[in-house]
Amino acid sequence: MAIPMGEERDDDPRTYEARWRARWQADGLDRTDLDGATRPYYNLMMFPYPSAEGLHVGNTYAYTGADIHGRFQRLQGRDVFEPIGFDAFGIHSENYAIQVGRHPMELVRQNVARFRSQLERLGAQFDWSRAVDTTDPGYYRWTQWLFLQLWKGDLAYRATRAVKWCPKDLTVLADEQVLADGTCERCGTVVLERELEQWFLRITRYAERLLKGLDHLDWSASTVLAQRNWIGRSEGAYLDFPVDGEAPLQVFTTRPDTIFGATFMVLAPDHPRTLELTDPACREAVVAYIEEAERRRIAGQHAEEGPTRGVRLGRDTRHPLTGAALPLYAAEYVLSGYGTGAIMAVPGHDERDHAFARAFGLPIVEVVRGAQDVDAAAHVGQGVLVNSAEFTGTIAPDPARERVVAALEARGLARRAVQFKLRDWGISRQRYWGPPIPAVHCPTCGAVPVPESQLPVLLPFVEAFRPLGTGASPLAAVPAFVNTTCPRCGEPARRETDVSDTFLDSSWYFLRYPSADREDVAFAPEATRRWLPVDTYIGGNEHAVLHLMYARFVSMALHDLGWLDFEEPFVRFRAHGMIVREGAKMSKSRGNVVNPDAYMDRFGTDAFRLYLMFMGPFDEGGDFRDQSINGPSRFLALCLRLQRRVAAVPEPPELARARHACIQKVTLDTPQLKYNTAIAALMTYAKVLRDHPGPLPRASLDTLAQLLAPYAPHTAEELWSRLGGPYSVHRQPWPTFDPALLIDEQATVIVAIDGRRRDQLEVPAGTSAAELERLALALPRVVAHLAGRRPVRVVVVPDRQVNLVLPGA
RNA sequence: GCCGGGAUGGCGGAACGGUAGACGCAGCGGUCUUAAACACCGCGGCUCGAAAGAGCGUGCGGGUUCGAGCCCCGCUCCCGGCACCA
Numbered sequence: 001m002a003i004p005m006g007e008e009r010d011d012d013p014r015t016y017e018a019r020w021r022a023r024w025q026a027d028g029l030d031r032t033d034l035d036g037a038t039r040p041y042y043n044l045m046m047f048p049y050p051s052a053e054g055l056h057v058g059n060t061y062a063y064t065g066a067d068i069h070g071r072f073q074r075l076q077g078r079d080v081f082e083p084i085g086f087d088a089f090g091i092h093s094e095n096y097a098i099q100v101g102r103h104p105m106e107l108v109r110q111n112v113a114r115f116r117s118q119l120e121r122l123g124a125q126f127d128w129s130r131a132v133d134t135t136d137p138g139y140y141r142w143t144q145w146l147f148l149q150l151w152k153g154d155l156a157y158r159a160t161r162a163v164k165w166c167p168k169d170l171t172v173l174a175d176e177q178v179l180a181d182g183t184c185e186r187c188g189t190v191v192l193e194r195e196l197e198q199w200f201l202r203i204t205r206y207a208e209r210l211l212k213g214l215d216h217l218d219w220s221a222s223t224v225l226a227q228r229n230w231i232g233r234s235e236g237a238y239l240d241f242p243v244d245g246e247a248p249l250q251v252f253t254t255r256p257d258t259i260f261g262a263t264f265m266v267l268a269p270d271h272p273r274t275l276e277l278t279d280p281a282c283r284e285a286v287v288a289y290i291e292e293a294e295r296r297r298i299a300g301q302h303a304e305e306g307p308t309r310g311v312r313l314g315r316d317t318r319h320p321l322t323g324a325a326l327p328l329y330a331a332e333y334v335l336s337g338y339g340t341g342a343i344m345a346v347p348g349h350d351e352r353d354h355a356f357a358r359a360f361g362l363p364i365v366e367v368v369r370g371a372q373d374v375d376a377a378a379h380v381g382q383g384v385l386v387n388s389a390e391f392t393g394t395i396a397p398d399p400a401r402e403r404v405v406a407a408l409e410a411r412g413l414a415r416r417a418v419q420f421k422l423r424d425w426g427i428s429r430q431r432y433w434g435p436p437i438p439a440v441h442c443p444t445c446g447a448v449p450v451p452e453s454q455l456p457v458l459l460p461f462v463e464a465f466r467p468l469g470t471g472a473s474p475l476a477a478v479p480a481f482v483n484t485t486c487p488r489c490g491e492p493a494r495r496e497t498d499v500s501d502t503f504l505d506s507s508w509y510f511l512r513y514p515s516a517d518r519e520d521v522a523f524a525p526e527a528t529r530r531w532l533p534v535d536t537y538i539g540g541n542e543h544a545v546l547h548l549m550y551a552r553f554v555s556m557a558l559h560d561l562g563w564l565d566f567e568e569p570f571v572r573f574r575a576h577g578m579i580v581r582e583g584a585k586m587s588k589s590r591g592n593v594v595n596p597d598a599y600m601d602r603f604g605t606d607a608f609r610l611y612l613m614f615m616g617p618f619d620e621g622g623d624f625r626d627q628s629i630n631g632p633s634r635f636l637a638l639c640l641r642l643q644r645r646v647a648a649v650p651e652p653p654e655l656a657r658a659r660h661a662c663i664q665k666v667t668l669d670t671p672q673l674k675y676n677t678a679i680a681a682l683m684t685y686a687k688v689l690r691d692h693p694g695p696l697p698r699a700s701l702d703t704l705a706q707l708l709a710p711y712a713p714h715t716a717e718e719l720w721s722r723l724g725g726p727y728s729v730h731r732q733p734w735p736t737f738d739p740a741l742l743i744d745e746q747a748t749v750i751v752a753i754d755g756r757r758r759d760q761l762e763v764p765a766g767t768s769a770a771e772l773e774r775l776a777l778a779l780p781r782v783v784a785h786l787a788g789r790r791p792v793r794v795v796v797v798p799d800r801q802v803n804l805v806l807p808g809a
Numbered sequence: 810g811c812c813g814g815g816a817u818g819g820c821g822g823a824a825c826g827g828u829a830g831a832c833g834c835a836g837c838g839g840u841c842u843u844a845a846a847c848a849c850c851g852c853g854g855c856u857c858g859a860a861a862g863a864g865c866g867u868g869c870g871g872g873u874u875c876g877a878g879c880c881c882c883g884c885u886c887c888c889g890g891c892a893c894c895a
Contacts, residue, residue, distance in 0.1 A: 185895050333895075338894045339894075634833095637847090641848090752876075803827080
């Protein structure tokens with residue numbers, strides 16, 4: 001871009017944008033009076049993880065869209081609180097620090113500083129006075145406090161469990177951090193399983209409430225659905241299958257109606273009773289299979305060839321209703337962690353059981369009659385029960401499910417149950433870069449909480465912060481940290497050396513913002529009452545089952561523990577779309593990553609903001625094309641040029657009309673996050689002004705500046721100031737529109753024959769149907785097309801269309 | 810495999826069941842300029858036609874309707890998420 005010369009110089013956005021930002025900052029324009037707010041509106045966006053690469057264009061996109069929302073709410077008269085912070089703990093920073101050979105403490109300081117200057121440049125109305133940094137001891141002492149409250153409420157516990165282990169990051173991962181292909185979401189390595197003693201948070205206790213709560217939230221549908229699926233509620237029953245000479249085998253099923261189709265039973269290889277239920281003659285083969293399955297499980301391989309691997313135990317259970325012998329198997333497709341770890345196999349009506357029955361030559365019995373031949377494939381859909389004794393003829397699954405359970409229940413063979421896929425949240429990380437979990441292990445007292453008065457448990461500065469790979473955190477190698485005394489008995493004890501998951505840091509940060517200045521509490525009751533729950537939360541859907549689930553869980557737990565008077569932290573959540581570049585996902589390896597700074601250097605912040613929002617609907621994302629930014633850039637220049645044509649003239653009706661139409665469109669589209677069409681309306685309006693001959697009334701431009709304010713805050717301020725408006729445009733009441741002015745006087749009525757457009761009529765609005773029909777039939781082109789035929793029917797849509805329907809059409 | 814979302818000009822995208830392609834990008838022609846940039850004017854779905862005009866057009870195949878990009882049924886492909894969860 002050439003440096004504009006002479007008079008044009010003032011229109012260079014880079015000059016006035018920096019000037020206005022400095023002024024806003026000096027005036028504290030974006031700071032919120034948290035105590036005095038009468039119409040509080042908490043506008044939250046997901047705080048960034050300050051990577052070494054700098055602000056990603058995805059961040060810019062999310063923050064710009066969220067900021068437009070916040071600015072619009074403020075212009076509507078709300079006292080908007082729009083905080084920002086840094087989610088700076090975690091494996092990602094730590095790995096990067098290892099890679100470049102520097103210490104994360106030093107690196108994070110530097111990254112945060114860079115992020116802050118990049119964020120400031122976005123022109124968002126962030127209230128920096130309440131910024132938080134999760135790595136600040138003044139923050140994480142409260143993360144530790146949160147953990148202690150959960151522990152006190154019996155929501156934190158220690159257990160040895162097979163957990164996901166990333167062999168590259170040398171740490172445990174939460175289930176949510178393992179991708180669908182079994183790889184680590186951070187580094188892409190295939191994740192293994194490992195038995196370790198871990199801290200868990202009892203999120204499963206909230207499964208039902210987490211699910212129920214979704215019904216009343218104003219959230220993006222896709223996010224609600226993702227949470228529902230993740231929680232994975234299934235209704236069914238525990239059924240007891242008798243075993244001769246042993247305790248009965250309990251299974252969980254969601255399809256008790258198919259019980260007459262059960263032809264064999266399957267246990268998870270690591271089910272506690274697998275060996276007990278093995279016939280001595282088969283023991284050797286079963287032991288070998290269990291070991292083999294265990295090896296595969298640890299190696300993270302299981303999904304490849306379907307449910308075809310397993311072994312016969314050589315013993316049977318009895319069918320509880322028919323008394324038939326059902327052979328027992330152990331197979332990997334049955335998971336020990338779900339239900340009871342054992343199933344009744346119904347090959348006719350379950351795909352996995354079907355595959356297994358085929359592989360092992362087991363009988364397949366049809367009990368639900370449908371279109372599907374069960375010998376060829378399982379019929380899992382609806383049908384009528386057959387071969388099912390007194391239940392034959394009932395519609396399955398419902399109401400058959402209910403009748404069978406009731407009958408079994410009456411005989412003491414069934415118990416109704418609900419199962420969830422959701423598992424407890426493992427938060428232990430055998431790493432350095434996180435808040436130490438505030439616990440002490442005492443040989444006599446066991447795990448003891450660190451007293452709240454001793455918080456924070458400071459993360460010591462250690463040079464050797466690399467993971468050890470032993471299953472213990474690097475902190476375990478720091479005697480000064482490890483050796484302590486038991487807070488309960490005073491005897492020598494060891495400090496917990498694992499740090500907590502970074503998602504614990506972010507599970508409560510929105511509670512901290514309004515109280516960020518308080519050193520004595522995590523969140524102050526008055527500020528919390530005034531500002532929470534969050535009015536609108538905007539962020540990426542990649543956190544649908546991670547952060548958003550954890551934050552809901554923590555809020556519910558804090559509610560039950562008496563710390564909060566609400567359960568749901570985010571009243572409204574909107575997932576924004578993703579930006580791709582020229583059709584492809586941006587990635588470093590593709591080399592197509594957009595650097596926001598470069599565009600802002602060249603075109604200014606406002607043009608960049610406007611372009612990002614103009615690319616497409618905010619919730620759908622968009623496709624970044626380098627040249628397309630020219631449009632918004634030209635548009636902003638035009639807005640400033642138009643100001644020079646302002647004179648003391650009355651507003652002509654056609655300009656008033658255009659102005660009110662624009663107010664309407666922007667006012668209605670903006671709160672729905674339909675930013676792209678709002679911007680289009682602004683452009684249309686600017687073109688009307690441009691094409692208007694002669695001087696422009698000030699009202700025309702005043703409105704333009706005001707409507708532009710949420711979208712292009714600097715340019716709007718510059719324009720407003722040149723128009724002589726009182727500082728600041730961001731403190732003006734939002735313009736209103738007069739619907740009376742928007743009523744059309746003329747109407748263009750399409751004349752169609754059999755739905756095909758043939759001509760059009762220009763008529764006064766409100767012309768009667770009869771008159772429209774008469775006019776239409778008189779049009780020469782219509783007469784020509786009709787060629788003497790008479791329409792059998794005439795459909796008139798007032799002010800829009802006349803459709804002449806010919807016979808035989 | 811299951812669950813979402815989507816498919817519209819060269820490109821990004823607009824369209825209460827009622828003029829498909831708003832707005833913008835890129836392109837072409839022109840005005841201004843010594844020249845360029847900026848700005849401004851004009852053109853632009855496809856086919857046939859000199860034109861007037863006609864026909865065809867919103868992934869594919871059906872349907873509902875006076876009228877379908879939009880509603881219904883059946884597919885294809887793309888994007889995202891979940892996945893031996895009984």
